[in-house]
Amino acid sequence: MQAGPIDVVPGDDRYDALRRGFNQRWIADPDHVVVATTTDDVVDALRRYLAPPERPQRRITVRSGGHCYENFVSSEDVGVIIDVSQLSGVHYDPEMAAYCIGAGATNWHSTTHLYRPTGLALPGGSCYSVGLGGHISGGGYGLLSRLYGLTVDYLYAVEVVTVEDGRNPQVTIARRDSPDDSLVDLWWAHTGGGGGNFGVITRYWFRDLPSPPSQVLVRSVAWDWKGFLERPDRFRQLVRRFGEFFQYEQAGEGPEFIRRHDWRDMFALLKLTHMSNGKVGLVIQLDATRDDSVARLKLFLDWLTEGFRSGGEGDIEETPLDRPMGEHPAQGALFVPTRLPWLTATQSFNDSGPNRCGKYKSAYMTAGFTEHQIEAILRNLTDPDYRNPDALLQVDSYGGAVNDIPSDATAVPQRSSILKLQYQAYWTWGEDANGDGVYDYQDAEIDPGIADYHLNWIRRFYRDVYQPTGGVPAVASPTLPLPPPNTDGCYINYPDVDLSDPELNTSGQPWHQLYYGKSYERLQQVKAQWDPYDVFHHAQSVRLPGDDS
Incomplete structure (x- = not known):
């Protein structure tokens, strides 16, 4: 397999498949799709995207399983898609004392690769091809959730490639028990804040996972x-x-x-x-x-x-x-x-x-x-x-x-x-x-x-x-x-x-209140800390404080 990031550009036989996800309504026309095989590949892709002195005119987006229901990943205004589906490993990390799962793993990856060797499971969804990058960060659930709770109830740490200065990507690991409060906030934001808001998720770690009924x-x-x-x-x-x-x-x-x-x-x-x-x-x-x-x-x-x-x-x-x-x-x-x-x-x-x-x-x-x-x-x-x-x-x-x-x-x-x-x-x-x-x-x-x-x-x-x-x-x-x-x-x-849409939503409650309720203000503070230049955004991404759009 090729070392380093793989760029799939127009004319490549893979391009038409990789510029779209599961929902065939949404098809992008990016300059290239980066197939990342390591966290370093994600860093490289972001560095290249942010290298021009002028702010890029088109968005950079991330795909794990490709099941985004709206055009947040694939749309006409997308210039680069980072595909993290190859980051799908599942293993026990003794340094973290936790199970590590790549953000590109699917529900079926996590089910088979956890349960067969360990007898443990994430209480995740039943659609096998949904990617965990978005599923977990949005508060994913499944048929075991009434018995064991949500996937995020077991999340111990997350690895995110962030761009605090708007220019230079860095690998950030945020833990539930990090001594730095800003890192705890970043971890918390990934327990239901949704994908595409704060950086590129590359790995998750979980502790105290349950054993499903035999x-x-x-x-x-x-x-x-x-x-x-x-x-x-x-x-x-x-x-x-x-x-x-x-x-x-x-x-x-x-x-x-x-x-x-x-x-x-x-x-x-x-x-x-x-x-x-x-x-x-x-x-x-x-x-x-x-x-x-x-x-x-x-x-x-x-x-x-x-x-x-x-x-x-x-x-x-x-x-x-x-x-x-x-x-x-x-x-x-x-x-x-x-x-x-x-x-x-x-x-x-x-x-x-x-x-x-x-x-x-x-x-x-x-x-x-x-x-x-x-x-x-x-x-x-x-x-x-x-x-x-x-x-x-x-x-x-x-x-x-x-x-x-x-x-x-x-x-x-x-x-x-x-x-x-x-x-x-x-x-x-x-x-x-x-x-x-x-x-x-x-x-x-x-x-x-x-x-x-x-x-x-x-x-x-x-x-x-x-x-x-x-x-x-x-x-x-x-x-x-x-x-x-x-x-x-x-x-x-x-x-x-x-x-x-104010014609379809006349409740007086904005979209972010419907999704996040009282959590939204804290999510905005995390956005201001970790993505103050709004590198990662889409039609319903977490806004910076003061932006009520």
């Missing part, structure tokens, strides 16, 4: 939309009770069966697809080493679907989840409750979906759904003027161990949330707009209507759900009407530039 119980079920269209009250019940379950569990209230058991080991994903998909899905994972797991799984499902099956006309039956939903593949084989080794089960969920275009939105929820929200969800998922089987609202269980950490201990302030929502719409170009005989991104440039069809729907959907709080999942605030909303802002790892 066996897990998994089940995937689905219900035909036809039944819900005939009995919309049953759809309302499913959504209402899913939210109520985790609200009751957190509060120690509700039905006796919820209060009697410990549910932290259960992670559930409710996939509320558009009706054109044909089915609504649910994926559940529990700790199978517990003797009560099979019984608890049945209790949970029976309560969600109470009255669905009465033996008469209009019954809504459980069916296999036999089709893709969002970023997860069909799970028909898991219709029967199945006990699997944790690693095997993780691999069965490990998918990112096909390469396509997408738009995403998010919300944290501190309580179950309001009736307004349930009606808006049903209304938009049954919109007859929109047909897309790959459009959905995925409702992830949250809470549990996530709620044990104080809101200011990390840069993730949403420590009282019980649900995390992912609004998703996927599409392919589907039209040969430029007449060259193929479908590709150039067709979308000719005909913006290809994307607008999907963007308009997901924007209507989101604004409808959160209409009482200005079209966004607002943070509880004295400026909002009482009672306080059941929402707590948005997830920075599902970035959404619409939050910056």
